[in-house]
Amino acid sequence: MSHSDTHASLDSLIRKRKTEKILLDPDQSCPLEAAQSRRLAEWIYEDLMTAGWAPFHYPRDIEGLAEPWRAHVLKDSVTQPLAKHLKHELELSSKEPLLCAACSALVLVTWLPESAPDDCGELLQQKLNERNQEHLAAASAMVQNFLLLQTARELGTYWSSGGILKEERMFNKLGIPTSEKLLAALFIQVPGHLDGTEQRKPGAHRNRRSMDWVREIQALSLS
Numbered sequence: 001m002s003h004s005d006t007h008a009s010l011d012s013l014i015r016k017r018k019t020e021k022i023l024l025d026p027d028q029s030c031p032l033e034a035a036q037s038r039r040l041a042e043w044i045y046e047d048l049m050t051a052g053w054a055p056f057h058y059p060r061d062i063e064g065l066a067e068p069w070r071a072h073v074l075k076d077s078v079t080q081p082l083a084k085h086l087k088h089e090l091e092l093s094s095k096e097p098l099l100c101a102a103c104s105a106l107v108l109v110t111w112l113p114e115s116a117p118d119d120c121g122e123l124l125q126q127k128l129n130e131r132n133q134e135h136l137a138a139a140s141a142m143v144q145n146f147l148l149l150q151t152a153r154e155l156g157t158y159w160s161s162g163g164i165l166k167e168e169r170m171f172n173k174l175g176i177p178t179s180e181k182l183l184a185a186l187f188i189q190v191p192g193h194l195d196g197t198e199q200r201k202p203g204a205h206r207n208r209r210s211m212d213w214v215r216e217i218q219a220l221s222l223s
């Protein structure tokens, strides 16, 4: 493949990725067939491994791992009971129970902030804030890589902030250390697997894009 073909396919993949919010009543949930669920899990693991080639500035070095992010994968055998738990036990009226019921898998991506004692001094605190911003930036690059790879597999994706899934009580339920912070709840959808009773919504800002945020610096301003 020539450079220009590679560029053209990457360009079209980036433009093809879009938010697909899919909502379904947890009591109408529709599990994947076992083989489909296994194949989706394989794709998710493969794509996370590739997504992990995102750049990162500072090694986080927790449990021998340099990466400043983690990914927690929930297959539909877990998202379905989670949806029912959110609806019936926690009696949530937000969209998370519906999103969990509709998705084919959910990937919770966290980032790993660094902290120091409050009395560590302003300079160290500032340095840590800068490092944390870069950990978060690196984790976001990993997320976008993953979304593009899943889009290339014709899977639907939705990057959500996570709502209740960010909360400590949910981290405890899912075995996620509370030292991690949720960056993205990635709802993944196998196309054509629901029965039509679901609701579908696009990203709210999908068509608000422009090029007006690009500016060329033509000369130094010398004062």
Ligand SMILES: Cc1cc2nc3c(=O)[nH]c(=O)nc-3n(C[C@H](O)[C@H](O)[C@H](O)COP(=O)(O)O)c2cc1C
Binding pocket: 017, 018, 019, 020, 159, 160, 161, 162, 163, 183, 202, 203, 204, 205, 206
């Ligand atoms: C960090 C981040 C968090 C987001 N959280 C939410 C969310 O909680 N709810 C929501 O409706 N959309 C959320 N979105 C998706 C945006 O609404 C969506 O990307 C935007 O409308 C543009 O649409 P597109 O993704 O189809 O281009 C989030 C996107 C990002 C990058």
